Amino acid sequence: xxxxxxxxxxxxxxxxxxxxxxxxxxxxxxxxxxxxxxxxxxxxxxxxxxxxxxxxxxxxxxxxxxxxxxxxxxxxxxxxxxxxxxxxxxxxxxxxxxxxxxxxxxxxxxxxxxxxxxxxxxxxxxxxxxxxxxxxxxxxxxxxxxxxxxxxxxxxxxxxxxxxxxxxxxxxxxxxxxxxxxxxxxxxxxxxxxxxxxxxxxxxxxxxxxxxxxxxxxxxxxxxxxxxxxxxxxxxxxxxxxxxxxxxxxxxxxxxxxxxxxxxxxxxxxxxxxxxxxxxxxxxxxxxxxxxxxxxxxx
Amino acid sequence: xxxxxxxxxxxxxxxxxxxxxxxxxxxxxxxxxxxxxxxxxxxxxxxxxxxxxxxxxxxxxxxxxxxxxxxxxxxxxxxxxxxxxxxxxxxxxxxxxxxxxxxxxxxxxxxxxxxxxxxxxxxxxxxxxxxxxxxxxxxxxxxxxxxxxxxxxxxxxxxxxxxxxxxxxxxxxxxxxxxxxxxxxxxxxxxxxxxxxxxxxxxxxxxxxxxxxxxxxxxxxxxxxxxxxxxxxxxxxxxxxxxxxxxxxxxxxxxxxxxxxxxxxxxxxxxx
Amino acid sequence: xxxxxxxxxxxxxxxxxxxxxxxxxxxxxxxxxxxxxxxxxxxxxxxxxxxxxxxxxxxxxxxxxxxxxxxxxxxxxxxxxxxxxxxxxxxxxxxxxxxxxxxxxxxxxxxxxxxxxxxxxxxxxxxxxxxxxxxxxxxxxxxxxxx
Numbered sequence: 001x002x003x004x005x006x007x008x009x010x011x012x013x014x015x016x017x018x019x020x021x022x023x024x025x026x027x028x029x030x031x032x033x034x035x036x037x038x039x040x041x042x043x044x045x046x047x048x049x050x051x052x053x054x055x056x057x058x059x060x061x062x063x064x065x066x067x068x069x070x071x072x073x074x075x076x077x078x079x080x081x082x083x084x085x086x087x088x089x090x091x092x093x094x095x096x097x098x099x100x101x102x103x104x105x106x107x108x109x110x111x112x113x114x115x116x117x118x119x120x121x122x123x124x125x126x127x128x129x130x131x132x133x134x135x136x137x138x139x140x141x142x143x144x145x146x147x148x149x150x151x152x153x154x155x156x157x158x159x160x161x162x163x164x165x166x167x168x169x170x171x172x173x174x175x176x177x178x179x180x181x182x183x184x185x186x187x188x189x190x191x192x193x194x195x196x197x198x199x200x201x202x203x204x205x206x207x208x209x210x211x212x213x214x215x216x217x218x219x220x221x222x223x224x225x226x227x228x229x230x231x232x233x234x235x236x237x238x239x240x241x242x243x244x245x246x247x248x249x250x251x252x253x254x255x256x257x258x259x260x261x262x263x264x265x266x267x268x269x270x271x272x273x274x275x276x277x278x279x280x281x282x283x284x285x286x287x288x289x290x291x292x293x294x295x296x297x298x299x
Numbered sequence: 300x301x302x303x304x305x306x307x308x309x310x311x312x313x314x315x316x317x318x319x320x321x322x323x324x325x326x327x328x329x330x331x332x333x334x335x336x337x338x339x340x341x342x343x344x345x346x347x348x349x350x351x352x353x354x355x356x357x358x359x360x361x362x363x364x365x366x367x368x369x370x371x372x373x374x375x376x377x378x379x380x381x382x383x384x385x386x387x388x389x390x391x392x393x394x395x396x397x398x399x400x401x402x403x404x405x406x407x408x409x410x411x412x413x414x415x416x417x418x419x420x421x422x423x424x425x426x427x428x429x430x431x432x433x434x435x436x437x438x439x440x441x442x443x444x445x446x447x448x449x450x451x452x453x454x455x456x457x458x459x460x461x462x463x464x465x466x467x468x469x470x471x472x473x474x475x476x477x478x479x480x481x482x483x484x485x486x487x488x489x490x491x492x493x494x495x496x497x498x499x500x501x502x503x504x505x506x507x508x509x510x511x512x513x514x515x516x517x518x519x520x521x522x523x524x525x526x527x528x529x530x531x532x533x534x535x536x537x538x539x540x541x542x543x544x545x546x547x548x549x550x551x552x553x554x555x556x557x558x559x560x561x562x563x564x565x566x567x568x569x570x571x
Numbered sequence: 572x573x574x575x576x577x578x579x580x581x582x583x584x585x586x587x588x589x590x591x592x593x594x595x596x597x598x599x600x601x602x603x604x605x606x607x608x609x610x611x612x613x614x615x616x617x618x619x620x621x622x623x624x625x626x627x628x629x630x631x632x633x634x635x636x637x638x639x640x641x642x643x644x645x646x647x648x649x650x651x652x653x654x655x656x657x658x659x660x661x662x663x664x665x666x667x668x669x670x671x672x673x674x675x676x677x678x679x680x681x682x683x684x685x686x687x688x689x690x691x692x693x694x695x696x697x698x699x700x701x702x703x704x705x706x707x708x709x710x711x712x713x714x715x716x717x718x
């Protein structure tokens with residue numbers, strides 16, 4: 001019996017796995033360099049929409065602005081899932097706020113906001129500043145990082161070809177199939193990674209998130225107390241779910257997606273506070289509220 | 300509480316960020332049932348403790364006034380939370396919240412009878428045996444009274460405190476609500492309570508519906524309640540007073556304004 | 572005639588307040604009713620915190636709808652009260668799409684048999700409610716179908 005392609009199985013596997021590991025390592029190192037960003041840049045002086053962009057891109061930046069405008073009483077929903085103005089534009093707003101407020105005046109739907117010309121240019125402006133400061137990963141660098149996907153694809157193709165050839169040659173193919181699957185998963189992982197924040201920004205974002213834990217939807221934060229900036233920051237750090245916790249009717253009407261912010265732990269998994277907590281059995285005040293609220297015979 | 304703490308606030312997760320931002324805060328209260336006895340503390344609460352703020356666990360579901368003995372697990376939880384928070388004191392209500400296996404979902408008033416005094420005192424003693432720090436008892440606001448009261452409110456409360464050795468958590472909003480709904484003078488109750496046993500004081504808002512004053516904790520603190528704070532402090536100033544707000548939270552400025560109003564009414568320094 | 576014990580009288584009071592039983596003798600009916608209504612209002616607010624989409628989907632009618640449903644049902648905790656109400660509305664085809672999504676996601680994430688407290692599920696599960704379908708794998712929930 002001849003070895004398939006004149007290379008023995010173990011030798012081929014060694015090269016194949018070696019190439020896979022090499023691609024993974026080089027891609028990771030390349031990414032590290034591409035995504036490093038500017039270490040001297042700080043995130044603690046960024047506005048909520050900039051933080052939102054770093055956490056979830058264009059869409060989260062738009063949601064964050066919507067959260068702020070909603071908390072300020074400037075934005076509502078109209079018929080057909082459109083946005084409408086419900087009050088004057090508050091003072092001290094960002095260009096993105098003005099753009100969304102303007103779009104609301106034209107009855108634009110949330111999902112079409114990003115293609116509104118004024119909104120798109122405001123987001124672009126936001127992104128440019130962040131990229132210049134070494135906080136955001138540019139689209140170009142993201143493309144560059146994804147070049148290694150080609151190496152992964154090549155491996156998968158070779159793996160499949162070898163498997164087919166091995167089958168024709170009546171050779172065992174179990175290991176090469178496993179290795180090809182591994183190469184496929186590696187490729188998919190490289191392809192799916194989408195990030196907006198550089199490593200420099202990431203660290204700061206983590207700190208920002210822990211400083212603002214009180215804005216996490218798990219705490220049902222009182223947005224009236226935290227104001228428009230708090231609302232915008234809540235969405236920026238904890239994703240679209242924060243809009244639902246702030247104003248479920250508005251968020252549902254506006255068809256806000258419950259996208260999670262990249263670092264946030266807020267999924268759409270329901271249940272919220274656990275039903276098996278120490279005080280849930282028949283409790284009517286299991287989530288921290290004392291029994292006084294809203295009622296009439298309080299303590 | 301032996302020390303003087305001044306003005307505090309009820310810590311709630313919804314306003315954790317606001318409470319954290321109060322520079323002069325020296326004491327706060329947390330609903331005991333919302334704190335895990337062993338798991339991690341809510342971050343905002345941990346921050347307060349790290350800053351040296353005294354945090355008092357406030358039970359709402361022990362049902363001290365229930366005819367049946369308090370549930371051991373609940374008492375143990377309260378004790379564990381007190382230890383966790385390193386609290387100098389715990390507090391609960393003179394009320395019952397369940398009977399015959401049904402949860403009322405609320406604090407319900409007791410008949411002011413000797414039988415009820417016996418029941419409360421027996422339960423307070425059970426708690427005292429398990430919890431290493433003193434307990435303060437809070438009289439509640441009730442929209443209705445039992446038909447067969449034998450004692451006045453002052454007699455009822457004094458008897459419970461005397462026999463159990465517990466301290467008093469006086470809620471001036473409850474005093475105001477009860478007096479207003481019964482058509483009596485709130486200052487009169489202050490004159491007949493052992494004010495030297497007040498550990499701390501609750502101040503809360505309410506609203507009137509259909510001629511009855513509801514102690515909602517979701518409305519602003521009305522001026523008469525603040526006046527009652529002043530009347531109380533003129534008689535005997537308690538070591539600590541706190542704002543109790545449970546929902547419909549207003550903008551931060553309004554909440555800070557309420558804390559300042561309590562500070563003014565009591566003569567303590569502002570914490571905002 | 573012997574007077575009933577404190578425990579019996581407390582039980583009668585709680586039943587009147589939460590389970591639709593008549594007001595015990597001697598109580599001021601107007602004030603007792605005010606307390607009963609206030610309690611239902613408070614419960615509605617707490618359930619709305621746990622079930623925001625259910626409450627939102629009923630808008631201004633939420634408090635009334637909840638109070639009607641809960642008038643003779645003592646609370647079993649806000650999470651379960653909302654769950655029971657959502658399931659009942661789902662059975663009657665009266666669950667709005669946003670509330671159906673909320674229910675389906677919870678059904679996928681938690682095991683709730685209606686008689687004891689919900690427990691989080693360990694195995695992958697599909698949750699359905701009024702046309703909404705959600706799937707839970709390893710604690711994460713995805714919505715598969717919106718009604």
